[in-house]
Amino acid sequence: MKEQLGESVSAVNGKDGIMVHTVAKERLFEFMKEMKEKGFDSLSLITGVDRKDYLEVVYHLHNFATDEYVEVKTTTDNGVVPSLVSLWSSARWDEREEYDLMGIKFEGHENLKRIFLPENWVGHPLRKDYNLKNIQYINMDKDGEDYATFDPGDGW
Amino acid sequence: MSEFVELNFGPQHPSTHGVLRLKAKLDGEIIRELEPVIGYLHRDAEKLCELTFYADNLILFDRMDYVGSMLMESGYLEAAEKILSIDPPERAQWIRVVMNELSRIAAHLVWAGAFGLDLGMLTPFFYCFAERDKILDIFTEICGTRQETNYMSIGGVYQDITPEIMDHILEFTETFPKRLEEIYKLFVKNDVFISRNKGIGVLDRETAIDYGVTGPMLRASGVNYDVRKAKPYLVYDKVNFEVPVSYKGDNLARFLVRFEELRQSVKIVREAVKKIPDGPHFNPKAKKPMMIRLRGDGEYYARTESAKGEFGVYIVGDGGVKPYRVRVRSPTFKNLSVLPVLAKDQMIADMVAISGTLDLVFGEIDR
Known part of the structure; x- marks a missing residue:
């Protein structure tokens, strides 16, 4: 089950049956903006995964009207991805947490400092x-x- | 340019429910800017999870929401069992539902007692904790511990439930509703309580969704979203209960939603205890010496309804005996992030009441 969505690749590859969209980080912000217009009103979770030679950032989006979950994945070599604070306020603390513990720099975050440490x-x-x-x-x-x-x- | 007084609140303060530090900028008695400082209880459970076996990680989850530890256990197992491809038998799933709901009652009672204390009411605290102790006695009977139970395990539950314990649970569901109404009256028949909560800290629907708020707080703002109904896990689709929703979004609405949840949880416990089927309580594929040799592969995001909201666990496995990455979606972390919005232009005393309705547990926020 694969389909081409702009320059992104969409497939179900987890055991949970959640649709995963893989996007290049240059296109991430526009893609997320499109997703928000499609009704994904909540950014549920931001996860950074250290794949040793690169970092993977996984976003879980939730649509409250249809109760649909999707994952958006992007990868980065230098640890910099665009910030999504202007789209969802919940990104503000999640991005600070991922910066603190995983060292991902979110470009455009107005107050990117450590949250726990x-x-x-x-x-x-x-x-x-x-x-x-x-x-x-x-x-x-x-x-x-x-x-x-x-x-x-x-x-x- | 007007000058503000800076006030430091916490981290050691009785009304911050743990180790929360708030930095406030005051204009007289009005809060103009509020910044929560967290991390005092941080031990990086997500990293510790990567260092130990799937089965051993359970105790780290017990210590997240330590007032409702069974909910945390079942939240983790929801993801871990799918990664390890082990299904718990039907009996274990029913026992888990009973324990989840008892745990939810225990967690909400702690909140109710502490919320009373925040507003200067000492009496409800004793009523709540006396009732909570009866649940903890049931937990002691079933697994030997009061709070950090470590009762569930991969493939089922660690010990079978006996008819005596089932009788004790049923006895509790008979006596508790009457006591609950007494506690409820202690709050709502108090004029000071009503005037301090009605119309205070109004959280509208859009802000709540934007900040990722879930659980009773979101339902008090008019969104009918409960994971138990939206995506039933365990056997929640086979029990009867209703999801309370309020459209006011203020402190009082959050209070009323939680109290209605207590009533619904009692209903679930009473029904589920009677429906526990016969059979094994444990999947033999995950028996004790084998448990740490289980290998997990793939990715799984599991969401469950904890006492505080949507508790999500995202596990990435790499085919080894230890998870590659564990990420926890902590509901109170998101709920706390909305406090600066709610407390803006409010009095200091109202801010304490508002933070009381957030139901903060720092084991879960700081992880």
Whole structure:
């Protein structure tokens, strides 16, 4: 079951029977805009998958009127994809989370900073090459902002 | 240019339901700008899932929404069992429905008690927790633990349900509705409660959908969406229940929707316990020593209705004994992201009431 949709490829390849559209990241924003006009009013989930030599970004879209779910996939070599905050507000926190843990940069996000970890944390934990043995500690400075440090004496 | 007072709220504060920190810019007593700071309970469960076996990951999900842990377990298993191609037998599916709904009652009771505390009402808290304890006693009987149950497992449930436990559950469904109405009256017969919630924190339908809000919050804003009805999983298509919807979208609407859900959950439990069929409670393909050798392949996105909203689990398998990538769609994470919109131009005290109706559980937001 394959069909050509502009420059994107659509197929069902997961076990869940959800239609997957694969789009080049240059066309992602226009494609998503079309999807929103088609009635997909909610961006349910953004997932980054580290495929070792490239990053894959998976978007789950939901249409509340027909209860239809679709996946939109795109790949990136340098970790930069366009931001979708102007289309769905739910992207605002999801993109910050994926930036924090996976290191994907969303171009056009107005406030792309880490959401869980302190701003100076080294590395992105969900990357496959992240070194788990390199322990970082968290402390708080005089202004009440958290910071990360490698010095165990400085941690809590 | 007017000057604002900056107020730091939390992370250790009784009315933030955990470790939520809010940075507010105040104009007198009115909030002009609000920024939630989260991550204090973060332990990166998604990474930990990649490091352990499919079967072992279950305990990480217990610790997400720790007040309703059975719902988290069945949410994870919904995806993991499809990846591993193991089907739970019919009896296990019915037991899971019973446990899910008991867990939903327990989770909503925690919310109701804490919501009362946010508004300065101490009494309902004790009523709610006394009832919740009866459910936790049932959980203790069935699996030995009160909160982080780890009861379900890949291929079914870990221990069979006995007739005595079924009697205890039925006994609970007899006594609970009367107590529930008592608790309900404690809230709604209180004029202060009504005036502090009616018309406060109105969330309209478009904003709710735009921010990805789900669960009782979305249903209080007029969207009839419940995963149990929209895409029935387990045996939810074989039980009778209704989905409460309100069109007001304010604090009171969210309160009423959750209370109606409590009544519906009792109905489901009563019906499902009687319908549990005979048979095995466990799929022998996933028996104990074999469990960690199961290999998963492919991708699966499973959505379930947790106490807070649509709980989604997206698993990518690479044919190994450990998942390649696990992604959790946390409903409270999305529900919290709408708080800056709701609290804008409201009083500080109203912001506490609004955040009370979001039903925040930080184990799930921070993961």
